[in-house]
Amino acid sequence: xxxxxxxxxxxxxxxxxxxxxxxxxYSMLASIKPTAEAAAxxxxxxxxxxxxxxxxxxxDYQEGLLTYLGNSFGTALLTIVFTLLLTVPAGYGLSRFPVxxxxxxxxxxxxxxxIPYQALLTPMFLMFARVGxxxxxxxxxxxxxxxxxxxxxxxxxxxxxxxxREIEEAAVMDGAGSLQILLRVFLPPTVPAVVxxxxxxxxxxxxxxxxxxxxxxxxxxxxxxVILATARTETSLxxxxxxxxxxxxxxxxxxxxxxxxxxxxYYMAGLMSGAVK
Amino acid sequence: xxxxxxxxWTGLAYVAPALVFVLVFTVYPLGRMIWMSLHExxxxxxxHFIGLDxxxxxxxxxxxxxxxxxxxxxxxxxxxxxxxxGYLLALLTAPPSRVRAVTRTVIFVPVVIGLGVSSLxxxxxxxxxxxxxxxxxxxxxxIDQPVLWLGVxxxxxxxxxxxxxxxxxxxxxxxxxxxxxxxxxxxxTESSLVDGAGYRQRVxxxxxxxxxxxxxxxxxxxxxxxxxxxxxxxxxxxGQPQNETATSVFFVYxxxxxxxxxxxxxxxxxxxxxxxxxxxxxxxxxxxxxxx
Numbered sequence: 393x394x395x396x397x398x399x400x401x402x403x404x405x406x407x408x409x410x411x412x413x414x415x416x417x418y419s420m421l422a423s424i425k426p427t428a429e430a431a432a433x434x435x436x437x438x439x440x441x442x443x444x445x446x447x448x449x450x451x452d453y454q455e456g457l458l459t460y461l462g463n464s465f466g467t468a469l470l471t472i473v474f475t476l477l478l479t480v481p482a483g484y485g486l487s488r489f490p491v492x493x494x495x496x497x498x499x500x501x502x503x504x505x506x507i508p509y510q511a512l513l514t515p516m517f518l519m520f521a522r523v524g525x526x527x528x529x530x531x532x533x534x535x536x537x538x539x540x541x542x543x544x545x546x547x548x549x550x551x552x553x554x555x556x557r558e559i560e561e562a563a564v565m566d567g568a569g570s571l572q573i574l575l576r577v578f579l580p581p582t583v584p585a586v587v588x589x590x591x592x593x594x595x596x597x598x599x600x601x602x603x604x605x606x607x608x609x610x611x612x613x614x615x616x617x618v619i620l621a622t623a624r625t626e627t628s629l630x631x632x633x634x635x636x637x638x639x640x641x642x643x644x645x646x647x648x649x650x651x652x653x654x655x656x657x658y659y660m661a662g663l664m665s666g667a668v669k
Numbered sequence: 670x671x672x673x674x675x676x677x678w679t680g681l682a683y684v685a686p687a688l689v690f691v692l693v694f695t696v697y698p699l700g701r702m703i704w705m706s707l708h709e710x711x712x713x714x715x716x717h718f719i720g721l722d723x724x725x726x727x728x729x730x731x732x733x734x735x736x737x738x739x740x741x742x743x744x745x746x747x748x749x750x751x752x753x754x755g756y757l758l759a760l761l762t763a764p765p766s767r768v769r770a771v772t773r774t775v776i777f778v779p780v781v782i783g784l785g786v787s788s789l790x791x792x793x794x795x796x797x798x799x800x801x802x803x804x805x806x807x808x809x810x811x812i813d814q815p816v817l818w819l820g821v822x823x824x825x826x827x828x829x830x831x832x833x834x835x836x837x838x839x840x841x842x843x844x845x846x847x848x849x850x851x852x853x854x855x856x857x858t859e860s861s862l863v864d865g866a867g868y869r870q871r872v873x874x875x876x877x878x879x880x881x882x883x884x885x886x887x888x889x890x891x892x893x894x895x896x897x898x899x900x901x902x903x904x905x906x907x908g909q910p911q912n913e914t915a916t917s918v919f920f921v922y923x924x925x926x927x928x929x930x931x932x933x934x935x936x937x938x939x940x941x942x943x944x945x946x947x948x949x950x951x952x953x954x955x956x957x958x959x960x961x
Contacts, residue, residue, distance in 0.1 A: 404761060405772040408758070481683040481686065489681075489683070504691050507942055508945060510921075511921075511938040511939070512938070515698035541690065595781055599783030599784065599785065601899075601903075602900065620789055634793055641789055644782070649781060
């Protein structure tokens, strides 16, 4: 590569990175503008002062920000727990045992992978309503688990299948039961895959919108994206509270970006193993 | 033999919870949806069987066609941008270097944030009086009065929403393309260099054919994602003007939830699911063919 192409590549990289980051940075800057400036027409490019007013208003918005953060984190946590409890044993079972009806099980899983959850929402809603799972964080977590399960199981099954048989045989010789083998032999080397599944479950649940919109009827149970979407349409005296909305965007974005930057390696590995079949 | 038989049932015991979960929360709702689609049901009254009337009604429903056509148009507009754009970004960032790797990470950041939240962000950026996009265009002298981007005209709404979605998801295709490009054995690229191939030739004759499988996969995922579009339209235009920007999922949502036409909503869902299944099958066939 010549020096000139080198400079061109660097320039292109810097330009593209700037374009990608600008909306997020601009939103964060807007969230710390003083109240009057946040509602100014035309909008200012850079804040003329720093204020936490927008965050204060968000903190007190309707049931209070803590409620919505709690709902979002709670649902994401339950989704992670459900997903792991279901897919770790199933991945182990499918990768190491001659399970009766394997082929049928694979077809069922493939079906679950292809059918979009958006298309199943009405029957799910009716079913959940009958057993009291609507307007409940646990119910929403069940819905999010159903979205996440086939992909997670696929990743875990493949990872477990790649664990060398010799290690397992040694444990069998020592008289370990299958559950012990799963916990002591299989889990330690497959921690990266388990982290990947956890990460994907978190991001799916934290970001999911339509299901949360449909399932939750009282605003006290809304997750962050849903309460922010309602804040958008708020047209009391001053119209939309743009500063507060950007504070909300900032707060929603931070956990995802942080988790992604810290666990990038796992995220990419999961994406590749999920896509390249 | 005794051991093997125990094994079979031990294996099933491990798989059973996940299997039961999928049967209860995916397979059963699917069956229920098919059943619902054959009934007239408004939740208040008892459902009653009407055969295929819901489907007949859908195909004669002007609103259904508007939403279906709009969704297809959105899909047809956005997919090439995502594929070509994602591929160009992958060509730029795939070779090993620090700057390229950092750029790749940055381009991927919007992928991990929520579509709902990114739509709120762009709803603000495109807002008529408070949005920075109009401010920039005014300052540059491109326009002389603020543009009403969202919810007034289907065309500008579609453009604004597509821009936001491209920003949000372009990194997804890029990452898969980067994976495919990096998986090409170095001997192949080196031998094409020895043969005196220029960069453009190398890309079109060597790199592109060897990553065709991934191009097909990303195309399918983009098409499915676009056909299922909801969050961005619900948030940025709420279907306005006059439901012209209501996508298929939006239309299903309106019928099933606010309007409580449960049977009709189920029939619409089923049409959507079958459309997606059809695209998946076409992709599988194309992938097979590209390999043989």
